[in-house]
Amino acid sequence: MSAAASPRAARPRVGADAIAGKGWLGAHKWLLLRRLSQLGILALFLAGPWFGLWIVKGNLSSSLTLDVLPLTDPFLLAQSFATGTLPYKEALIGAGIVVAFYLFVGGRVFCSWVCPMNLVTDAAAWLRRRLGLKGGKIPSADTRYWLLGFMLIAAFATGSLAWEWVNPVSMLHRGLIFGFGLAWGIVGGVFLYDLLIATRGWCGHICPMGAFYSLLGAAALVRVSAAQRSACDDCMDCFAVCPEPQVIRPALKAAGQDHPVILDRNCTNCGRCVDVCGKNVFRITTRFDRSES
């Protein structure tokens, strides 16, 4: 994203205040770290097949790091349980490690810091903002939880990992590492859906994998706090960039809660609100840090 103001928009670009106050780097700190994390993890997976540097084998569904550390997607394993399969202990341990990690840092951290689909949907959201696209049809944000439940039922009923037949997230990551086939079409479909039909439609409303991680991180330690909310000048930049804008209001405007910590399980801890706020309202802290300063 460039710092230049968009000629199309009547008011200044989102984050213009922050760039003026903190400089471009300061106003993109968490975004850059996040991209570094996403691309770094992808690079670890690609180093093997591309350069013969086998640090991580497999993909996000299940992987083996340095031939010792197994990691397995717990949502996938939950579906596997639903089919009546009991996997080997490698997969169980791998899923246990992943669950423990996200219980601590926040489940949706997977979505914003690891998942490759985030790059696609962030690009769609950015382009939608730049093009000034409005309207569309947005499904309820609860759709993902229903889909999560029904996918487990579908796994039970069909005796196979039903969601994996269409899961754009695993298809994208696996495609990048093992080859795409026609999976580009599904990923492109998610991009176009987010761009033309529903703002943040995929990650914020439909993806049952994200819903699973939301539930996982409901009591996470790491959280974003609107600690300096008294300085808020209602520029709405944080709402514009937030992938789950509904999570901000209770903390920032003290709607339904007194403290300034964003405790909503759907907050992805992406830190983009910290970046774009010209008044430094937000900071990343713990759920117990309820101070306002």
Added chain:
Amino acid sequence: MGDTQDKPVGQGGPSPRRRFLREAAGVAGGACLLSLGVGLYAKQASALPAIALRPPGALAEADFLAACVRCGLCVRDCPYDTLKLAELGDGVATGTPYFNARQIACEMCEDIPCVAACPTGALDRSLTDIGKARMGLAVLIDHETCLNFLGLRCDVCYRVCPVIDKAITLERQHNPRSDRHAMLLPTVHSDYCTGCGKCEKSCVLPGEAAIKVLPLKLAQGSQAEHYRKGWEEKEAAGQSLIGEQLELPVRGLEGRSYGDTRVAPGQGPAPAAPVQPGSGLDSGWKP
């Protein structure tokens, strides 16, 4: 954001509870429909194409699709790049491992690294002897193009078979076309064939192979359990279950063991006319 779900509820209109119920019903209905579609698609598309072979130790296809998380660790640990993950459009469940024997066959590693790599048990670790793997079953499917069936000594499928003389044997048969040669027919035995695909890979025919590894379900008929095989029953009982059979002499074949009606050159009825010199391969024998 245009998302009506985010507005606070309970400001005029229907009561919050009714509104919630209506929304929940709509959302649940939509998600249910989507799940139903996905479930039906998964069920419908789970048939495995005949040329796609699963790695050694793979569970039966339905169980395999429930256990395999599509991580590709088996693919990574395959030293011969035999295995690959299915891509969308391959006709195989997306992301699951398979191989095409005609392209790269399984080399039957003794330590079976693909099975050891599988974290979920989709590849069953109770398979420790690769000779007991049943990835498929070789079938000499085309008798019209197989060179051995044409009377030549190609034998390549037999020679490359890792379980040579057990999984594939050469069965000698009379060649009725030349009448003076043998045909050595490659014959697959399901007791030993692992379905590694080396025979299919090595078949010298251009393009499609005459011998192909097929899924067991396609390659094998079901055992007719209600039939008793007389020779097996006889061996088990030590004697024929229906008593000794009457042996009647066959004219011209006296002195042969009973039932041996094979005719060697020079035996059998005399030719109707003496063979003319220069009449080529025609031995003049008429049945």
